[in-house]
Amino acid sequence: MERSQLRASPRHWSLGSRPLSLQAGENKTGHISAGTNEGILFFDNVFPLRIQKLLRIPFTPQDKSGGFLDKFLSPSITGTDPAKLIEKASSQKSIAINPTETIARLKEGGAFVKFTHDTGTPLSEVEKVLQEYLREKRIKPWWSPFRRMRVGVVKGRPWVEDLYRLPSSRLKVEFIPSEPGAEAVEQSQEQLYALFRPYGKLADIKPQSSDSKVLPKFAYIDFATIPRATMAKNCMHGYTIAEAEGGGQKGTVLRLAYEQKVKAHWIRDWLVNHPRIVIPVLAALVAGITVAVFDPIRTFFVKAHITRTWHIEDNWIYKWIKGYANDIIKWHRRPDDDAGMDAVWDDRKGNIEQIQTWLMETADTFIIVQGPRGSGKRELVVDQTLQDKKYKLIIDCKPIQEARGDSATINAAAAQVGYRPVFSFLNSWSGMIDMAAQGATGVKTGFSETLDTQLGKIWNNTATALRSIALDHRHKEDKDAHLGEDEWLEAHPERRPVVVIDNFLHKSQEGGMVYDKIAEWAARLTTANIAHVIFLTNDVSFSKSLSKALPDRVFRQISLSDCSPDVAKRFVVTHLDADVEDDPPPKDGSSKEIPSQSRNDLGELDTCIDLLGGRLTDLEFLARRIKTGETPTKAVHEIIDQSASEILKMYIFGSDDADSTKHWSSEQAWLLIKQLAEKETLRYNEILLSDTYKSGGENVLRALEQAELITIVSGPNGRPASVKPGKPVYQSAFKRLTEDTVLRSRLDLAILTDLTKIETASIEKVENELLLLSKLNSTPAKLAPRIQYLLGKLATSQEKVEAYELESKGLKKLLGEEF
Numbered sequence: 001m002e003r004s005q006l007r008a009s010p011r012h013w014s015l016g017s018r019p020l021s022l023q024a025g026e027n028k029t030g031h032i033s034a035g036t037n038e039g040i041l042f043f044d045n046v047f048p049l050r051i052q053k054l055l056r057i058p059f060t061p062q063d064k065s066g067g068f069l070d071k072f073l074s075p076s077i078t079g080t081d082p083a084k085l086i087e088k089a090s091s092q093k094s095i096a097i098n099p100t101e102t103i104a105r106l107k108e109g110g111a112f113v114k115f116t117h118d119t120g121t122p123l124s125e126v127e128k129v130l131q132e133y134l135r136e137k138r139i140k141p142w143w144s145p146f147r148r149m150r151v152g153v154v155k156g157r158p159w160v161e162d163l164y165r166l167p168s169s170r171l172k173v174e175f176i177p178s179e180p181g182a183e184a185v186e187q188s189q190e191q192l193y194a195l196f197r198p199y200g201k202l203a204d205i206k207p208q209s210s211d212s213k214v215l216p217k218f219a220y221i222d223f224a225t226i227p228r229a230t231m232a233k234n235c236m237h238g239y240t241i242a243e244a245e246g247g248g249q250k251g252t253v254l255r256l257a258y259e260q261k262v263k264a265h266w267i268r269d270w271l272v273n274h275p276r277i278v279i280p281v282l283a284a285l286v287a288g289i290t291v292a293v294f295d296p297i298r299t300f301f302v303k304a305h306i307t308r309t310w311h312i313e314d315n316w317i318y319k320w321i322k323g324y325a326n327d328i329i330k331w332h333r334r335p336d337d338d339a340g341m342d343a344v345w346d347d348r349k350g351n352i353e354q355i356q357t358w359l360m361e362t363a364d365t366f367i368i369v370q371g372p373r374g375s376g377k378r379e380l381v382v383d384q385t386l387q388d389k390k391y392k393l394i395i396d397c398k399p400i401q402e403a404r405g406d407s408a409t410i411n412a413a414a415a416q417v418g419y420r421p422v423f424s425f426l427n428s429w430s431g432m433i434d435m436a437a438q439g440a441t442g443v444k445t446g447f448s449e450t451l452d453t454q455l456g457k458i459w460n461n462t463a464t465a466l467r468s469i470a471l472d473h474r475h476k477e478d479k480d481a482h483l484g485e486d487e488w489l490e491a492h493p494e495r496r497p498v499v500v501i502d503n504f505l506h507k508s509q510e511g512g513m514v515y516d517k518i519a520e521w522a523a524r525l526t527t528a529n530i531a532h533v534i535f536l537t538n539d540v541s542f543s544k545s546l547s548k549a550l551p552d553r554v555f556r557q558i559s560l561s562d563c564s565p566d567v568a569k570r571f572v573v574t575h576l577d578a579d580v581e582d583d584p585p586p587k588d589g590s591s592k593e594i595p596s597q598s599r600n601d602l603g604e605l606d607t608c609i610d611l612l613g614g615r616l617t618d619l620e621f622l623a624r625r626i627k628t629g630e631t632p633t634k635a636v637h638e639i640i641d642q643s644a645s646e647i648l649k650m651y652i653f654g655s656d657d658a659d660s661t662k663h664w665s666s667e668q669a670w671l672l673i674k675q676l677a678e679k680e681t682l683r684y685n686e687i688l689l690s691d692t693y694k695s696g697g698e699n700v701l702r703a704l705e706q707a708e709l710i711t712i713v714s715g716p717n718g719r720p721a722s723v724k725p726g727k728p729v730y731q732s733a734f735k736r737l738t739e740d741t742v743l744r745s746r747l748d749l750a751i752l753t754d755l756t757k758i759e760t761a762s763i764e765k766v767e768n769e770l771l772l773l774s775k776l777n778s779t780p781a782k783l784a785p786r787i788q789y790l791l792g793k794l795a796t797s798q799e800k801v802e803a804y805e806l807e808s809k810g811l812k813k814l815l816g817e818e819f
Contacts, residue, residue, distance in 0.1 A: 037119055038100070041112070042158070043085075043110050044150050046104070046141075048144070049108070085134070088133070089129060092133065095117075105160065107167065108234065109230065127152065130151045134149050150227075150231060158237055165258055167229065168226060169203070169225060170223075170259040171196075171232060171256050172220055173192065174218045175187060178240055178247075185241075185248040196221055200227075206220040237255065238253060299465050301418050304418065306469060341376075343570035344563060352385050354558065355367060356385055366522065366546060366555050367556045368535045368542060368555050369535070369537075370539075370540065371559060373708060392499075397515070397518065409455075451513070463525060463530060466525065471488070496529065496530065498531060499531045499532065503536065519545055526550070540711075541702075562728055568609045569605050571619050573605070604632040608622070615727050618727065621639060625638065643727075643730060663700060665754075667692055667747070668700050671690065671692050672709070681722045684723055708727070745814045753808070759797045759798075760797075763794060
């Protein structure tokens with residue numbers, strides 16, 4: 001009977017249609033039992049440990065699998081049949097071991113084998129014989145060429161459940177009382193080590209924390225490998241530790257289960273706990289993504305902005321439709337702003353041709369067009385000189401400089417060149433992250449970027465786009481196709497795009513860094529022959545800023561002044577006639593009335609223009625007022641009165657307030673106004689010698705020039721030579737202000753009060769020194785010249801104070817009598 005069961009046992013290994021026996025234990029109780037002279041062995045490496053992935057456990061029963069696996073994984077084929085191994089071992093080792101039943105454990109890669117043995121043969125001897133046999137033969141299945149089969153005697157009561165509990169290298173060992181009412185004893189690490197070390201290398205033993213209230217008590221045992229853990233679990237589950245072994249009076253039962261070693265949030269915890277590694281790596285990844293992904297996109301958008309790829313006005317279909325519509329509907333009305341400019345361009349034709357000539361030459365230097373505000377610099381360069389230039393980039397520094405905050409500045413700079421996408425809001429976030437990281441790690445991570453760095457990225461991407469545009473004109477069929485890119489750009493200055501930087505040095509006292517970055521970037525464009533650069537500026541001291549970027553170059557400069565009286569008159573007259581010329585003819589058939597021919601008051605223009613000057617913005621304002629029906633004389637006087645009011649508001653009133661940001665006092669501004677009302681030009685150094693300008697006089701004059709009250713004219717060698725009104729109309733406005741006796745008396749009184757304070761302070765200083773000299777016991781003869789000098793200075797200051805007081809009395813009397 002036993003031999004027939006042995007021969008029939010291989011049938012239980014069929015992975016095809018025949019079921020595997022006892023997959024859920026005897027009578028599906030989950031347990032198997034052994035009688036007298038019977039024992040249970042567990043063999044590992046009988047099946048692949050991960051076979052449950054192929055069998056889709058637990059989605060299908062474990063005892064049903066595809067028949068195709070029977071040809072590859074059946075133990076009878078792979079040589080891992082435990083029954084046959086027992087039979088061979090018993091015959092070779094001369095020991096009576098007869099297998100009676102087998103139970104496959106597919107998900108654990110092993111099998112249980114029930115066997116009978118002689119009464120005189122202990123289980124430990126059976127285990128030792130089989131282990132020696134497997135160690136000698138080193139049986140290895142084809143799927144595991146480096147790990148041999150092992151065997152162990154089941155000491156406890158194995159649980160052969162078919163639940164979806166996958167093996168792991170960690171076992172949870174619970175300590176259970178052997179009978180109800182008894183007390184289980186928690187085992188120490190040394191005792192657990194002695195029990196489980198025979199089954200394989202242990203990685204760690206973690207007992208339950210002493211303050212834990214969880215019952216039953218437990219401990220974690222980590223094996224080095226999963227097969228060692230499966231062997232220990234199947235051999236030691238249900239093992240009873242006797243009293244002699246430390247299991248207590250009634251004994252302690254071990255209940256084992258697999259515990260998945262899954263640490264919750266371990267990725268997050270590692271990232272949080274290693275900021276010195278994570279933050280620099282994160283910064284590098286962000287920088288790498290920006291360069292690899294966003295930089296090409298941004299360069300593409302900048303290039304599209306310069307070439308006007310998406311501007312509908314440049315589309316040939318739009319142009320064709322617009323031209324067709326113009327042929328049907330006749331409208332030739334020009335904007336008011338363009339009317340009359342032809343006279344100005346005729347006068348400045350030489351400047352236009354000069355700039356066009358410079359753009360055809362290979363000269364790595366800047367072109368500077370300098371002139372007061374309202375002199376038509378932008379119109380001269382953009383609308384006239386570069387009218388036929390296809391590729392031009394116009395950068396207005398005014399919105400960049402007037403932006404408040406780093407994010408707004410970055411957005412303004414990006415908008416000028418079409419740089420997108422812009423993540424300016426991340427600039428403040430990255431700064432906070434960098435500060436937090438510095439507090440955590442003690443060092444700066446470089447995650448945040450300064451405004452300087454962000455602007456540098458914008459200008460660098462723009463330079464890349466400009467270079468690409470310039471090289472787009474290069475073809476393989478050209479005669480100089482053999483030249484390198486740099487040599488080709490140098491040989492073809494006419495192919496380079498033009499960069500126009502408008503409002504350069506606008507509020508220069510506030511934006512040094514922004515202008516320095518623009519100047520450095522422009523210098524790279526010119527020296528690398530990427531583009532021509534034209535600066536438009538109101539500041540006469542532009543050379544100080546630009547010389548830092550190109551210290552060894554001579555700039556090409558054009559200075560625009562106000563229009564001559566003849567050109568100014570033509571501008572106004574043409575401006576008046578422009579609207580009438582575009583109007584339809586009268587319905588009665590009469591000819592149009594041209595203002596220059598029909599109006600009798602235009603003869604006043606000669607006198608009016610002498611008062612107004614040749615500033616284009618003022619002339620255009622005059623023309624608009626005349627269009628409304630005012631006479632030229634009345635219009636000019638209105639403009640002068642308005643300018644006088646602006647001067648008082650901007651330069652006089654509020655200058656001495658505590659919260660004022662002006663760098664001059666009302667007395668200093670009024671002194672210039674009063675003197676310029678009498679003379680059109682003042683000597684620069686003469687102003688500095690006046691008592692009112694003794695303290696910080698040059699800084700005050702530069703501030704007033706920046707505020708456009710005055711214009712400082714350079715003389716030989718570029719030194720300041722003279723001072724003129726900031727606008728021609730200011731000359732008349734200054735005279736209008738000085739004609740107001742009450743205003744003049746009030747401000748003159750303020751000047752006299754200020755001068756009196758200055759002389760009084762000088763007298764006190766002299767008196768203190770004389771007092772010090774008088775305390776000497778004897779006056780040396782050599783001090784006599786010093787004493788005479790001090791006495792003379794004292795007398796001079798006293799005379800000035802008396803004169804100031806006398807003049808002040810007259811002014812106070814006038815202020816008390818008139819409104």
